[in-house]
Amino acid sequence: MNDHYDALETRQPVQREAELFSRLPDVLRKAMEAPAYAERLTGTDPASIASRAALARLPVLRKSELPALHKAVPPFGGFVPEPLGSFGRLFTSPGPIFEPEPAHADPWRGARALFAAGFRPGDVVLNTFSYHLTPGGFIFDASARALGCAVIPAGPGNTEAQFELIEAYRPVGYSGTPDFLKILLDAAASAGRDVSSIKRALVSGAAFPKSLQDEVRSRGIDAYQAFGTADLGMVAFETPAHDGMTVNEDLIVEIVKPGTGDPVAPGDVGEIVVTSLDPHHPWIRLALGDLTVALPGASPCGRTNMRIKGWMGRADQTTKVKGMFVRPEQIAEIGRRHPELGRLRLVVTREGETDIMTLKAECVLISSGLQDQVASSLRAVTKLGGLVKLVRPGSLQNDGKVIADERG
Template identity: 85%
Template sequence: MTAHYDARETRDQAAREADLFSRLPEVLRAAMAAPAYAERLRGIDPAAVTSRAALAVLPVLRKSELPALHKATAPFGGFVATPAGSFARLFTSPGPIFEPEGRQTDPWRGARALFAAGFRPDDIVLNTFSYHLTPGGFIFDASARALGCAVIPAGPGNAEQQFELIEAYRPVGYSGTPDFLKILLDAAASSGRDVSSIKRALVSGAAFPPSLQAEIKARGIDAYQAFGTADLGLIAFETEAREGMVVNEDLILEIVRPGTGDPVASGDVGEIVVTSLDPHHPWIRLALGDLTAALPGPSKCGRTNMRIKGWMGRADQTTKVKGMFIRPEQIAEIGKRHSALGRLRLVVTRQGETDAMTLKAETAAASQALHEEIASSLRAVTKLGGAVELVRPGMLPNDGKVIADER
């Protein structure tokens, strides 16, 4: 039994980057055939976008923008050039955001994530993600079948009927949320049902804290985590190395400072931005609103793609101070005005019955003049006055938080 899904997972990282960026111009041309991308990328020469630096110049498309865009131009906001009927399935997620499933094999890129979790051809998989209108159930269903597994399309809930299926078919694998896996195991134990055939799991869609990981492992199930979205499918996945998550193939993942499209320094926490190389339904710099950080070096499992720490919170830290919205991009603008600054964090508190804010800024060149200049920029950008505190480089937490609302 091979240790990896295919040879692409272990190729030299430089070769992978060269492959991704040699394919990107054609994907950009396909994207720009759609009216919304044509407008957003106006003036861009696809042939010139052949590096991460060139990609970072392109505007980000925030997932939080999609509901309004999809309502204005149904069904896909003008970001898909081909007709809806050219896809295999059509879904919706809350917002609404409308998501199509392609006709190709493994359209959600999940087979290699299942393989990394120990799933193999001819395994029977109990898939408990929802099959109703949203893509979740079909993401894992299509991925398992692409791997050669048989799928029980169980969906969530109805534990008694699921026990009948488990006892009859004896599935070796489970896909679903970690919460529902615990519910199934608890209900089986209390009712004397046999679910002992389940030996491995790929879980997603909810937190999987160490305490629950230990409980699931103690019950004889080897469970792995995956990170994905309804727009892109599986983005990154855990491997037997248990050191972060390996980014999936055919995706370009960037980590940017929240509120901007600017890549963070290596190891810094920032917002996940993904570009997919599917010319039928490309995503160009889709900012997911989720935080993570890159891990150095390749995984001990032998996979050489970029590794991330996994989900580390939300990047959308917009808050309201004295009736005015303050957004991460405003804090980023202050940083751009003062080259001597490193990390910034706006801390919002209450003083008596009044909102108050303090901008903490890392700098190695603290001075009264710089203090006054930053205070002036803070007022000019946010239209509100606030205190400024200059701190030494490395004093602010590396957690991606630009605005900390402590009220």
């Protein structure tokens, strides 16, 4: 049995990088046929965007912006170059955000994630993600069928009916949230129903802590995690190494400083930004609002693509201080004004009935003059007064937080 979905997964990283960026200019040209991208990328020569450094100069599109953009120019905010009728299905997610499903095979790029989790052609898969309006159920359904699996479109809930399906069809695989997998297993044990055919699982959409991982494993199920979104499908997935998540092929993933489009230093936590190379529905630097960190080295499983630790929190740490919003973009602006500073963290506390802001900033040469200058920038940028505390490099935790609200 092959260990890898195809040869793309084990090619040399330099070969992958060259191939991705050789395709990117054509994808950019296609994206710029959509009016919103044409406006955002005005003056961009697609042929010149042939490296990560060049890509990093393009503006990010924040997922948090999409609901307003989609409302202003329905249904897709002017970011989709193809007509509605060219897509297979049309969905909505909370926001609302509207998502089209491309009509080609494996539109959500999920077959290789299922393969990495041990699913194989001919397997029967119980898919418990919702099939109603949102794309979750269809992401895993289309991915499993692209791999050559038969799918039971169960959706969530109604465990009694699911037991009947499981006992009749004997699915070997499960896809759904880890929470519902536990509900299903517990309910089956209580009711004396046989769900022992399920031997592997690909879970997503909720936290999968080690305690739950151990419990699922103790019940004879080998479970893997996937990180995906309704916009892009599968972004990254666990492999048999269980050592981080491998980024999917045909995607360019960057990790940037929250509130900016600037790549972080190697090993730093930052926000996930994705560029997809599907010309039918391209995404150019879509900032997902999720934090992660890139892991060094290649995966022990033999896959050579970039690996990320997985979901590590939200990048949008906007908070309200004294009635005014303070955003990560503003903290990033202070960093730009003072390049001698390293990592920054704005800590918000409360004394009595008063909000207190303290900007902690790493720097090599600590001085009262620099402290005063940074305090002036803090006031100018946020329109709020605050304290500044200069600290030695490495003092602040590498967790991607630039605003920490500690008011309880």
